Amino acid sequence: MNRVFVLSSSKQSLMPCTPARARRLLDAGRAAVYRRVPFTLILKERAEGEVQPIAFKADPGSKTTGIALVGDFPVQGRVVLWAGHLEHRGEAVRQRLTDRRSLRRGRRARKTRYRAPRFDNRTRPAGWLPPSLESRVGNVRTWFARLLDRAPLTSAQVETVRFDTQVLQDPTIEGTGYQQGTLAGYEVREYVLERSGHRCAYCGVQGVPLEVEHVVPRARGGSNRPSNLVAACVPCNRDKGPRPVDDFLEDRPEVLSRIRAQIKAPLKDAAAVNATRYAVGAAIQAFGLPVSFWSGGRTKWNRVNQGYPKAHWIDAACVGEDGAAVKLDPQAVPLAIAATGRGRRQVVRTDKYGFPRGGAGRVKRVQGLQTGDLVRLEQPKGKYAGTHVARLAGIRADGRFDIKTATGTKVTAPWNRFALLQRGDGYAYGYARAA
Numbered sequence: 245m246n247r248v249f250v251l252s253s254s255k256q257s258l259m260p261c262t263p264a265r266a267r268r269l270l271d272a273g274r275a276a277v278y279r280r281v282p283f284t285l286i287l288k289e290r291a292e293g294e295v296q297p298i299a300f301k302a303d304p305g306s307k308t309t310g311i312a313l314v315g316d317f318p319v320q321g322r323v324v325l326w327a328g329h330l331e332h333r334g335e336a337v338r339q340r341l342t343d344r345r346s347l348r349r350g351r352r353a354r355k356t357r358y359r360a361p362r363f364d365n366r367t368r369p370a371g372w373l374p375p376s377l378e379s380r381v382g383n384v385r386t387w388f389a390r391l392l393d394r395a396p397l398t399s400a401q402v403e404t405v406r407f408d409t410q411v412l413q414d415p416t417i418e419g420t421g422y423q424q425g426t427l428a429g430y431e432v433r434e435y436v437l438e439r440s441g442h443r444c445a446y447c448g449v450q451g452v453p454l455e456v457e458h459v460v461p462r463a464r465g466g467s468n469r470p471s472n473l474v475a476a477c478v479p480c481n482r483d484k485g486p487r488p489v490d491d492f493l494e495d496r497p498e499v500l501s502r503i504r505a506q507i508k509a510p511l512k513d514a515a516a517v518n519a520t521r522y523a524v525g526a527a528i529q530a531f532g533l534p535v536s537f538w539s540g541g542r543t544k545w546n547r548v549n550q551g552y553p554k555a556h557w558i559d560a561a562c563v564g565e566d567g568a569a570v571k572l573d574p575q576a577v578p579l580a581i582a583a584t585g586r587g588r589r590q591v592v593r594t595d596k597y598g599f600p601r602g603g604a605g606r607v608k609r610v611q612g613l614q615t616g617d618l619v620r621l622e623q624p625k626g627k628y629a630g631t632h633v634a635r636l637a638g639i640r641a642d643g644r645f646d647i648k649t650a651t652g653t654k655v656t657a658p659w660n661r662f663a664l665l666q667r668g669d670g671y672a673y674g675y676a677r678a679a
Contacts, residue, residue: 251278259395313391618665
């Protein structure tokens with residue numbers, strides 16, 4: 245179980261305490277709630293205290309980053325004090341940039357106000373990362389800064405893993421195989437047609453014009469890798485469209501199994517980790533604490549030797565040389581942190597064709613509350629009577645607000661039934677599953 249962060253009366257970070265001790269401090273009136281997530285107390289009288297070294301450990305990932313705070317005590321040894329799973333929104337960032345790019349190109353093609361392309365005027369500084377990857381680095385940087393304010397951190401240890409994408413595709417590759425890829429001696433279209441025997445991969449027809457078709461559509465995250473391309477006749481290509489291949493070939497399981505056998509796992513997650521493996525550590529180094537980098541092999545060795553199961557936060561706790569002897573409860577439930585963003589700057593909403601449809605809200609806050617705030621709803625009667633604690637899912641100018649309960653149910657109530665617990669900070673919180 246995560247410990248509770250404690251601040252002195254002068255807002256200096258002290259050693260985290262157990263939840264039981266936190267309850268005693270609150271019941272005795274010696275402390276007050278400073279922040280609900282992550283739960284932090286502030287003492288009313290004590291201005292300073294003795295602290296022990298605490299290391300910030302991170303296991304960066306493409307979709308989820310594991311975070312752990314490990315304290316080094318003279319008697320107990322190294323103990324995990326706090327852990328969390330940080331879920332990134334890189335794919336959402338990429339999709340929004342793609343949508344914006346398509347809308348701008350559409351406006352240039354229509355007889356509307358001319359928008360000159362800007363890509364010729366931009367220069368990329370050294371160490372530039374795409375926004376979808378920069379958001380991952382920014383999330384880790386943000387949470388390191390928050391935990392640095394809540395706990396007396398003395399060092400940081402980051403796992404830097406590099407995936408060999410060639411080995412991921414072919415474990416037996418060696419020597420000159422690295423220099424001769426799938427398309428050695430071919431163009432993409434020629435390779436796809438020859439691999440299929442100049443037949444349609446779906447209906448098997450031969451001697452008709454064939455097109456190169458994406459098995460997993462681009463609209464559903466499919467890539468341009470040759471393993472995701474097949475030769476298809478015009479009718480089959482039009483009939484399939486953006487549909488999933490499982491739905492299109494539902495009545496032809498033998499064809500589906502043959503096509504699925506050629507599809508290789510996408511490498512975008514491995515590429516994201518490779519591109520950001522040192523950027524995360526560089527972002528933390530800017531805070532002035534000593535930062536060390538460790539390999540993923542050392543992390544796995546530490547975890548396996550101690551008999552711990554696989555989990556992001558457990559991997560984070562086992563990072564580094566001192567991760568070889570760390571005490572933790574494998575059944576502990578870490579804090580689940582999901583990056584949600586802070587809204588959008590788009591002034592006018594558009595439909596899927598890029599034409600203006602409605603406008604953005606003119607007021608960001610209504611009755612002092614805005615979307616993303618953590619609130620408590622007191623519903624006196626009705627189907628959803630009771631107390632609900634959740635993030636605001638939507639606000640209206642007439643004073644009616646929406647929340648989603650823990651079961652995903654939407655509840656609407658007037659503003660005077662809501663009480664603000666914590667301002668929205670661009671993240672949603674919950675509890676991850678045990679390892």
